[in-house]
Amino acid sequence: MANSRSSEAECQPAKKETRVLEGLFHLPASPGEQPYLIGSKCSVCGLVVFPKRTFCPVCEIDKPMDEVPLSRKGKLVSYTCARVPSEGMTAPYLMGTIDLPEGPRFISLIAGEQDINALKIGMEVELLIDKIAEEEGHDLIGYKFQPVKKGQGGDHK
Amino acid sequence: MRDTAIIGVGLHPFGKYPEKGLRDLSRVAIWEAIKDAGISAKNIQVVYVGNALGGLITGQEAVRGQVILEDCGLGGRPVVNTENACGTGLAAVRGAWLEVASGMYDVALAVGVEKMFIPHNTAKSIRALATCSEIELSRSGFQYVTYYAMRLRAYMEQYGATLTDLANVVVKNSYNGSINPYAHRRTAFTAEEVLNSRMVADPLTLYMCPAMADGAGAAIICSMDMAKKLTSRLPVKIDCCTFRAAKFSPHGEYDDPHTFTLCAQEAYEKAGIGPEDLDVAEVADAAIPMELILYERLLFCGKGEGPKLIRDGTTRIDGSLPVNTSGGFGIRGHPLGATGLAEIAEVVWQLRGEAGPRQVANPKVAMVHDSGGVVGYDTAACYVSIFSK
Numbered sequence: 001m002a003n004s005r006s007s008e009a010e011c012q013p014a015k016k017e018t019r020v021l022e023g024l025f026h027l028p029a030s031p032g033e034q035p036y037l038i039g040s041k042c043s044v045c046g047l048v049v050f051p052k053r054t055f056c057p058v059c060e061i062d063k064p065m066d067e068v069p070l071s072r073k074g075k076l077v078s079y080t081c082a083r084v085p086s087e088g089m090t091a092p093y094l095m096g097t098i099d100l101p102e103g104p105r106f107i108s109l110i111a112g113e114q115d116i117n118a119l120k121i122g123m124e125v126e127l128l129i130d131k132i133a134e135e136e137g138h139d140l141i142g143y144k145f146q147p148v149k150k151g152q153g154g155d156h157k
Numbered sequence: 158m159r160d161t162a163i164i165g166v167g168l169h170p171f172g173k174y175p176e177k178g179l180r181d182l183s184r185v186a187i188w189e190a191i192k193d194a195g196i197s198a199k200n201i202q203v204v205y206v207g208n209a210l211g212g213l214i215t216g217q218e219a220v221r222g223q224v225i226l227e228d229c230g231l232g233g234r235p236v237v238n239t240e241n242a243c244g245t246g247l248a249a250v251r252g253a254w255l256e257v258a259s260g261m262y263d264v265a266l267a268v269g270v271e272k273m274f275i276p277h278n279t280a281k282s283i284r285a286l287a288t289c290s291e292i293e294l295s296r297s298g299f300q301y302v303t304y305y306a307m308r309l310r311a312y313m314e315q316y317g318a319t320l321t322d323l324a325n326v327v328v329k330n331s332y333n334g335s336i337n338p339y340a341h342r343r344t345a346f347t348a349e350e351v352l353n354s355r356m357v358a359d360p361l362t363l364y365m366c367p368a369m370a371d372g373a374g375a376a377i378i379c380s381m382d383m384a385k386k387l388t389s390r391l392p393v394k395i396d397c398c399t400f401r402a403a404k405f406s407p408h409g410e411y412d413d414p415h416t417f418t419l420c421a422q423e424a425y426e427k428a429g430i431g432p433e434d435l436d437v438a439e440v441a442d443a444a445i446p447m448e449l450i451l452y453e454r455l456l457f458c459g460k461g462e463g464p465k466l467i468r469d470g471t472t473r474i475d476g477s478l479p480v481n482t483s484g485g486f487g488i489r490g491h492p493l494g495a496t497g498l499a500e501i502a503e504v505v506w507q508l509r510g511e512a513g514p515r516q517v518a519n520p521k522v523a524m525v526h527d528s529g530g531v532v533g534y535d536t537a538a539c540y541v542s543i544f545s546k
């Protein structure tokens with residue numbers, strides 16, 4: 001996913017600046033690497049949160065949390081299709097609520113399917129880094145999740 | 158804390174007013190409230206003005222309250238500008254209440270105003286609304302209707318609520334709105350019409366979601382002692398105004414006890430009542446069917462029993478606990494800063510017996526719930542107030 005994106009960018013040099021939603025995920029530096037979301041882990045109570053936080057919301061003590069890479073696969077808790085776009089978006093687009101095994105629950109755009117009927121509560125989804133919106137004429141790169149296709153689940157890690 | 162009361166309320170009708178600015182909407186509501194209270198404007202000692210998105214929508218980023226009050230002829234007083242997303246109106250009311258309850262002042266004015274409707278640019282309004290969250294989320298296509306759509310889909314799966322249940326909340330509230338002259342939507346919909354309106358965020362259809370509306374509201378808050386001296390109006394007592402942001406929990410919005418429940422429990426305790434004592438309630442149905450979940454969170458019923466209250470008519474105007482007799486957020490309209498003031502106006506009218514065709518039979522105790530924003534996948538600001546006569 002990430003490879004095809006970077007080669008695409010090389011084909012259209014300097015047409016537009018690409019912006020990245022900073023601080024939420026690790027972009028692969030080399031072709032063999034996988035992207036991952038960046039969470040925070042509390043060294044006292046073990047809580048893992050996403051997006052990252054500086055201090056633990058449970059312990060409420062002056063001890064910064066540690067940045068940790070999060071699992072690339074999670075579970076779809078709920079989903080919808082936005083039929084009216086927000087600024088910078090092209091409707092329709094799918095959105096989901098994602099649970100990661102480390103604990104965080106959060107909202108993400110859903111890729112890889114156009115049809116909402118293909119989505120099911122409880123299905124396995126995996127991370128990809130992709131263009132998520134147009135922002136003042138620039139491509140904004142962020143994270144999405146897509147349903148894990150049967151037979152494609154074992155090709156990483 | 159001393160006893161306080163609301164002695165006057167006023168609204169500018171909610172709807173689409175592209176030709177009107179924040180000042181135009183506010184001045185109507187403010188002077189209506191002053192007239193309603195039957196006091197002189199000179200009695201007002203302090204003002205709280207709630208507005209959330211004026212900077213993004215109109216460009217008036219700062220000193221919004223002062224700009225509004227100067228136009229109204231009400232300068233020269235302490236003015237506090239408040240913002241708390243969809244809870245902005247109650248933020249203004251709570252501040253004004255504290256000024257009076259603490260004994261600092263005797264008479265306070267709370268104002269809430271919002272411009273939401275931008276002709277031919279709903280996307281800009283949606284994006285402005287989405288900034289009531291962390292900026293990474295609002296930059297990633299997040300919009301509030303998708304948030305509620307996902308929550309309701311999970312609720313349907315968990316408790317067996319049906320699409321018809323969702324639609325019937327709209328049937329109830331749109332009937333209420335059809336007899337409220339201040340409501341944005343004035344049409345009573347059938348369940349069929351609700352379900353057949355175009356899909357906005359599955360399973361939510363157009364009529365289940367608030368349309369972008371402008372509006373303003375105002376309330377005069379007064380010490381109980383001063384109320385008796387200033388006006389012959391029935392003072393509506395403010396029993397409490399609880400408020401909190403969500404405390405972290407792993408699944409946020411989905412976890413129990415929800416912030417709304419904690420806030421409601423605190424409100425019941427402070428007012429010395431239970432949910433069974435409520436006669437009427439205005440709640441924050443930012444997507445109309447969310448009312449089903451709010452019934453549970455505000456302890457009107459047990460877990461999973463929300464649909465029962467719609468099926469058996471409990472929350473209709475003629476039911477045992479009428480909810481959103483004004484039409485609620487989705488029907489009356491939800492201009493963020495103005496919404497809380499419209500909720501308060503409705504329960505004041507109900508408690509005074511002035512709600513006209515929407516009048517509930519002899520109500521004595523009312524709840525206003527207002528909430529807004531998303532931080533850490535949970536509510537950023539929840540307010541629960543109890544009023545009585």
Ligand SMILES: [Zn+2]
Binds near residue numbers: 044046047056058
């Ligand atoms: Zn901790």
